[in-house]
Amino acid sequence: MAYFRSHVLVSVDPKCIEMGAFELMGALQDELVKQGLVDEVEVLETSRIGDPETSAPDMIVYPEGVHYTNLSIEDIPFLVEEQFIKGRVAAQYAREIKEVSDEELSAAQAKEMRIVLENIGTVIPLNVEEYIAHDGYMALGKVLTEMTPVETIQEVLDSGLRGRGGAGFSTGLKWRFLRNAEGDPKYMICNADEGDPGAFANRRVLEGYPHSVVEGMIIGAYATGASQGYVYCRAEYPVAVKTIRTAIQQTKDLGLLGENILGTDFSFDLEVRMGAGAFVCGEETALMASIEGLRGEPRPRPPFPAQKGLWGKPSNINNVETFSIVPQIILKGAEWFASLGYKKSTGTKTFSMAGDVKNTGLIEVPFGITLREIIYDVGGGIKDDKKFKAVQTGGPMGGCLPEALLDLPMDYEALDQAGSILGSGGLVVMDEGTCMVDIARFFMEFTQEESCGKCTPCRIGTRRLLEILTRICEGKGKPEDILTLRYLCEQINENSLCGLGKGAPNPVKSTLEHFLDEYEAHIYEKRCPAKVCKTLIRFEIIDGLCTGCTLCARNCPVDAISGERRQLHVIDPDICIQCGICEQLCPYDAIEIR
Amino acid sequence: MATVKSLDDLKRIREEALKKQQLKETSGKTEVIVGMGTVGIAAGARETLKAIMDMIESENLSDIIIRQTGNIGLDSFEPIVQVVLPGEEKVTYGKVNPEMARQIIKEHIVGGKIIVEYQIKG
Numbered sequence: 001m002a003y004f005r006s007h008v009l010v011s012v013d014p015k016c017i018e019m020g021a022f023e024l025m026g027a028l029q030d031e032l033v034k035q036g037l038v039d040e041v042e043v044l045e046t047s048r049i050g051d052p053e054t055s056a057p058d059m060i061v062y063p064e065g066v067h068y069t070n071l072s073i074e075d076i077p078f079l080v081e082e083q084f085i086k087g088r089v090a091a092q093y094a095r096e097i098k099e100v101s102d103e104e105l106s107a108a109q110a111k112e113m114r115i116v117l118e119n120i121g122t123v124i125p126l127n128v129e130e131y132i133a134h135d136g137y138m139a140l141g142k143v144l145t146e147m148t149p150v151e152t153i154q155e156v157l158d159s160g161l162r163g164r165g166g167a168g169f170s171t172g173l174k175w176r177f178l179r180n181a182e183g184d185p186k187y188m189i190c191n192a193d194e195g196d197p198g199a200f201a202n203r204r205v206l207e208g209y210p211h212s213v214v215e216g217m218i219i220g221a222y223a224t225g226a227s228q229g230y231v232y233c234r235a236e237y238p239v240a241v242k243t244i245r246t247a248i249q250q251t252k253d254l255g256l257l258g259e260n261i262l263g264t265d266f267s268f269d270l271e272v273r274m275g276a277g278a279f280v281c282g283e284e285t286a287l288m289a290s291i292e293g294l295r296g297e298p299r300p301r302p303p304f305p306a307q308k309g310l311w312g313k314p315s316n317i318n319n320v321e322t323f324s325i326v327p328q329i330i331l332k333g334a335e336w337f338a339s340l341g342y343k344k345s346t347g348t349k350t351f352s353m354a355g356d357v358k359n360t361g362l363i364e365v366p367f368g369i370t371l372r373e374i375i376y377d378v379g380g381g382i383k384d385d386k387k388f389k390a391v392q393t394g395g396p397m398g399g400c401l402p403e404a405l406l407d408l409p410m411d412y413e414a415l416d417q418a419g420s421i422l423g424s425g426g427l428v429v430m431d432e433g434t435c436m437v438d439i440a441r442f443f444m445e446f447t448q449e450e451s452c453g454k455c456t457p458c459r460i461g462t463r464r465l466l467e468i469l470t471r472i473c474e475g476k477g478k479p480e481d482i483l484t485l486r487y488l489c490e491q492i493n494e495n496s497l498c499g500l501g502k503g504a505p506n507p508v509k510s511t512l513e514h515f516l517d518e519y520e521a522h523i524y525e526k527r528c529p530a531k532v533c534k535t536l537i538r539f540e541i542i543d544g545l546c547t548g549c550t551l552c553a554r555n556c557p558v559d560a561i562s563g564e565r566r567q568l569h570v571i572d573p574d575i576c577i578q579c580g581i582c583e584q585l586c587p588y589d590a591i592e593i594r
Numbered sequence: 595m596a597t598v599k600s601l602d603d604l605k606r607i608r609e610e611a612l613k614k615q616q617l618k619e620t621s622g623k624t625e626v627i628v629g630m631g632t633v634g635i636a637a638g639a640r641e642t643l644k645a646i647m648d649m650i651e652s653e654n655l656s657d658i659i660i661r662q663t664g665n666i667g668l669d670s671f672e673p674i675v676q677v678v679l680p681g682e683e684k685v686t687y688g689k690v691n692p693e694m695a696r697q698i699i700k701e702h703i704v705g706g707k708i709i710v711e712y713q714i715k716g
Contacts (some may be wrong), residue, residue: 003651005643005660036640040647063659085640087630087662124656132604133611141601255597263600 004042006084010059012045020073021057027073031080041084045238058095067095105204105362109378113340114364115348116201116324120208125243128250131211137256139327140215143222144262147330152223153179156326158334160346165191165282165319166394166423167499168345168412171326174316177306178224181314188217188226188268189310189317191287192233192240195279196395197446199426201350201362202320206233206240209324210247214270216323218257219330221268224316229270232287236277245272279450283498284317286452297454298498319424321350342368345411349425355391356383356431365410372406375429386431390515392439394423396446397503399510400436419510421503435532436515437522441469443507451500458501461492465508473533477523485512531593534578538594541569545590552582552591624658624703629674631665638691639673645692646675649699658703671714677702688714 008028012021025043032038046060058069066089068079075093082090105121108114123130131137143152157172178186190213194202206213217229231248233241248270251257259267273291275281281296288310290296309315325347329337338346345367351374354360358380365374371391375381382388390400399420401408408414415422430439448462465488468481489505489512496502512519521527528536541552541561548566553559560576563569571582571591583591598604628634628643643660650658668674671688675695678684685708687698694712701707 003647005647040644063661085630085635086632086664087628088664127654127656129607129611129614129654130656132608133614135608137598137604138608141604145601253597255599262598262604 004040006041007062008041008043008059009046009062010043011057016057019057024057024059024071024073024076027076028080031076032084035080035085037080037084064089068093069095104200106359109359109363111365111369111373111377112363113348113366115328116205116321116350117362117364120204123209125208125210126246126250128211128247128254131209135331136211136327137215137254139330140218140222140256141262142330143219144264144266149179149223149225152219152330155334156223156329159329159337160334160341160344161322161325161329161337162345162412163319164321164325164349164425166421168422171318171322174306174318175220175224177304178226178314178316181306183314185228185313186224186226187310187313187315188221188224188229189287189291189315190217190229190231190320190323191282191284191317192231192237192244192320193275193282193287194237194320194424195234195277195282195450196424196426198354198428199352199395199424201352201425203237203240204362205320205324206237207243210244211251212324212327213244213320214247214251214257216318216326217270218251218261218268219326220316220318220323222266226316227268229268230291230310231270231272232275232281232291233272234277234281235274241272241274248272278452279446280452280498280500283500285498287317288315297452298500300497321425340366342366342409342411344413349410349422351425351427353379353427353429355427355429356386356434357381357429358383367411368409370407370409371401374410374427375406379429382429382431384431386433388429389432389434390430390436390439390511392420392428392430392443392507393426394421394506395426396443396450397421397500397506398423398426399506400430400439400514401510402514404514419513420506423503433530433532435473435528435530436511436518437469437472437528438530438532440508440511441466441473444469444504447500447504451504455495455497455501457492457495458497458504461488461496461501462504464488465492465505469508472519472522473528474535475522475526475533477519479523481523482512482516482519537578538573539571539576539578539580539583540592540594541571542590542592543568545588547588547590549587551585551587555581555585557581623680625661625676625678626658626703627661627663627676627678629664629666629672629676630662631672633665633669634672634674637672637689641692642673642675642690642695645695646699649696653699653704655699655704668714674714679703679706686714687712 010021010025029043032041060067061083079090082088119134153172153175161171162168192202221229231244257270275290278296280286281290283298284305286296286298305315341347348364348366350364352362363378388403390402392398392400393415401418401420405418412422444466448466451458451462453459468485471477485508489509492505493502518529521529526536531537546568550565553561553569558575558577560572561569626646628639630639673690675687675690676684701709
């Protein structure tokens with residue numbers, strides 16, 4: 001594996017691209033070539049660093065962790081000379097020097113239990129020797145030499161392992177269906193199309209421990225009789241794609257993939273297929289259509305993939321996390337895995353925690369832990385010590401759960417009963433400053449846009465839901481809206497073709513159930529209790545607190561504030577656009593939102 | 595690495611990898627600092643740095659950070675390479691050419707033995 005002494009992470013979020021991030025990367029690469037540094041310094045793309053409004057385009061240089069901002073192409077030669085040839089910080093462009101830390105994945109908290117994430121960040125992902133030192137490919141050796149395919153399936157079945165992609169179907173059963181299906185060849189597919197906004201567990205596994213996924217897939221193929229495999233990974237994960245590709249090649253070079261693995265008559269080949277980022281392609285039938293080169297649209301089931309899957313042949317699809325657990329189950333035994341977790345949900349689950357919680361990032365906890373423990377013990381509580389309002393689990397198709405449900409032991413069934421899903425393990429925590437109607441509208445905006453349009457309930461239903469929610473947020477809600485929303489939710493859920501449509505109403509349904517008072521306040525009183533919905537709030541200056549410093553009037557973008565120096569100022573509600581700048585600026589807290 | 599034809603092959607690779615692993619676990623992060631001031635570069639520090647990188651790559655070493663530094667005030671000894679093994683004092687080598695750099699990696703970083711004749715002593 002190539003060794004680079006320094007890595008440059010260039011931010012390529014939309015704002016930075018607009019500001020010329022790609023041109024900057026090109027110039028940087030050219031300069032590195034010119035200076036003969038191209039084998040020493042690796043330039044990589046990354047998501048947003050810092051605040052793109054003020055500092056685009058920007059980049060971080062490791063191992064020093066220097067954050068450079070406001071760069072232009074003309075600055076590059078000087079920067080390369082200072083930073084990479086002379087090895088000193090080009091101070092005029094440097095914003096700050098950050099400690100090298102992993103914000104996505106920090107050390108495990110007391111209530112965590114790490115199986116999937118255990119070795120991520122401690123082993124070098126593409127050093128296959130290190131993987132082997134951690135008992136890598138020993139599980140494959142064990143099944144190939146000591147276990148029959150049927151015994152392998154039984155072991156996975158006994159462990160109680162269920163799909164980590166969200167639906168929670170028994171992995172062992174799925175494998176058995178494929179084993180018993182008639183047809184040749186059979187396909188083993190890994191779903192790495194992690195599309196939920198804010199979810200990144202699969203990416204971290206692929207980037208940090210890729211061989212565990214490869215090994216899990218080979219074991220699955222042996223158990224089910226599959227001869228060809230595909231990893232379907234979204235193109236937005238370029239590093240993950242590169243890593244898993246290299247890992248597959250390494251495994252082939254070792255002879256653990258290909259013909260007659262470990263001298264047996266078992267042969268299996270594996271390839272990577274890239275998705276173009278449509279959310280619906282995470283759905284298994286749409287995913288298979290996409291691999292075939294067709295438009296990524298789901299089709300009705302049955303026939304299930306085990307009967308008629310990829311190219312009409314028997315196929316099986318599991319999630320990245322599911323595959324990465326399999327080797328551990330084979331090595332440590334089904335009993336060990338089944339002893340972890342809660343009721344019918346065995347083992348652990350990773351969550352990508354985000355929102356108004358102190359410690360955001362990737363965590364892994366055993367099933368049966370309560371949401372309260374996750375938020376307060378692992379997450380460290382609500383940011384700024386505000387009050388908790390709701391937590392949304394499972395990504396954009398999950399439900400929002402209130403305080404009253406926080407002590408629920410978490411498993412697939414409990415979340416389902418509470419009107420949410422486990423999904424891919426997204427966890428968005430919301431504090432008291434969140435408007436639940438606005439949140440429902442926000443998620444509906446996402447699903448409405450990602451609906452593939454094949455079936456009517458999803459295509460038109462989500463559109464109608466979004467329109468009604470937008471109307472309510474704008475203070476134009478009608479009394480009958482609540483009934484219409486409920487009716488639509490039910491219809492979309494019952495009649496949609498795939499999981500996207502079936503799950504799409506969940507955010508609306510759950511907020512209607514747990515936060516009905518907020519909908520009513522918007523509709524009947526034209527009031528947003530959380531003071532978020534712009535057309536329903538009014539900014540007013542409080543007499544007695546205002547000193548007439550004129551700061552607000554000078555900064556109002558629409559000149560809605562008037563008043564003499566040292567006199568009470570007044571906001572004209574007809575001109576005010578509720579931008580909130582005056583409230584943020586006022587040094588005397590004299591501006592109130594009503 | 596040879597191909598794995600049987601479970602025994604795999605076990606053998608694992609044993610070897612484990613030994614390397616233990617070596618790594620007892621060591622932690624090693625720092626190699628190369629003086630890259632104007633004098634250092636003129637004296638050939640770039641070639642020395644490249645030799646160090648090639649060595650790390652070809653020997654498949656991990657957990658080594660290469661850092662650069664400016665002029666440390668010992669111009670006549672450039673190129674200067676400093677090695678800090680975890681928990682140990684910084685060792686400074688002078689007039690390090692690529693060949694010496696390779697030797698330093700092999701004997702000092704991997705072998706743990708300071709090459710006294712290359713060392714600059716204050």
